[in-house]
Amino acid sequence: xxxxxxxxxxxxxxxxxxxxxxxxxxxxxxxxxxxxxxxxxxxxxxxxxxxxxxxxxxxxxxxxxxxxxxxxxxxxxxxxxxxxxxxxxxxxxxxxxxxxxxx
Numbered sequence: 163x164x165x166x167x168x169x170x171x172x173x174x175x176x177x178x179x180x181x182x183x184x185x186x187x188x189x190x191x192x193x194x195x196x197x198x199x200x201x202x203x204x205x206x207x208x209x210x211x212x213x214x215x216x217x218x219x220x221x222x223x224x225x226x227x228x229x230x231x232x233x234x235x236x237x238x239x240x241x242x243x244x245x246x247x248x249x250x251x252x253x254x255x256x257x258x259x260x261x262x263x264x265x
Contacts, residue, residue, distance in 0.1 A: 186231050195256060 178188040240250055 185235060188232075 177190045180187045236253055239245055
């Protein structure tokens with residue numbers, strides 16, 4: 163319900179991270195997975211662009227926190243039965259880390 167409201171909103175939302183009730187929240191735009199391989203040159207150009215933009219950033223950065231925090235939240239919500247099995251399979255399929263908490 164909240165996702166539909168955000169998606170239909172014309173206001174620009176900061177992707178975050180935000181914190182609410184002890185949970186970290188991010189509002190990144192959904193990206194559709196495709197079957198083709200990524201173009202290494204395009205990926206490198208994009209990464210270079212990100213580094214150029216972030217060069218002037220002076221705030222603290224946690225090392226890979228977005229991955230570990232997101233996986234911890236996902237595991238908690240899965241244990242509580244708040245994800246459909248099909249959603250869990252999709253999230254596990256595209257997880258950047260090995261299954262079963264092997265970090």
